[in-house]
Amino acid sequence: MARFEIVFLGQVQPGVPEQEARARIGQLFQVAGEQLETLFSGRRIVIKQGLDEAAAAKYRAAIERAGALCSVELMEPVEPAAPAAAESEPAPEQRQPVAVPAANTHSGKVIPRDEYMAAFADVDAPDFEIAPLGADMQDDYQQQPPLPIDLSALSLAPVGSDMGELKRDLPEVVPDTDHLKLQDD
Incomplete structure (x- = not known):
């Protein structure tokens, strides 16, 4: 399966002010200050790698909506290096x-x-390592013995009860609105 990476070179789209594109990219990636300066330094920066084609297209669209340019590049598979013979190994200072x-x-x-x-x-x-498909990811827990606590004196309140809260009879306070007047304009 082809994998892609999003490469950013700090370029903005034609007609978009650079400060506006910087602000939008900073907001998009939630970076500011030195990190934002690093993004717009002109160096080749890989924003995200290992994406499938659909995800890479979403990243490209989001960056272009923010006013910047990026490229989607196909990642090349890396071949493992063949082990070298022990007698041809260079000295430690030459490695x-x-x-x-x-x-x-x-x-x-x-x-x-x-x-x-x-x-x-x-x-x-x-x-x-990645767990095999269907593996249980939860750690095993040991069954703990129950604590010796006597709860026989406790009971549950019936449904809808107010849990024993005492109701206070407070007089109803009506605000004085006599000083307010309506005025037509």
Whole structure:
């Protein structure tokens, strides 16, 4: 199944004032200040990835309604790197960090797509697995023994009762409206 990503370069549509587009994009993505400046820095920023075609079209439409331009790009599948032989391994000072996809290994590393994502190449994320279809996601709970509390002196009030609230007879107060007058214009 084809997967798409939404790429934003900080461009606004022709005829739309840049400040207006910035404000709408900030409101759309709920960002402001430095985060909004990063979005409009002109760098290639992936807003969302792993979308199907319909979801990608919805993102594009929302961004275009806000007055900005974006592109929907097809994500390329990443092939896992073949393991190297142990005798051809370079010395530790000559090694370059290699990012591998989290789906193919248990390292949790990601492959950077661009300069922005390269900052996340060395992130060691936990390796969460997806539960099989139909699995029970709720933790098992141990049955707790009932507490030794004597509730025999308590009872339930009948339906519609006022729970024993005492009604107070307060005099009805009618506001004085003698000083008010109607006036025709």
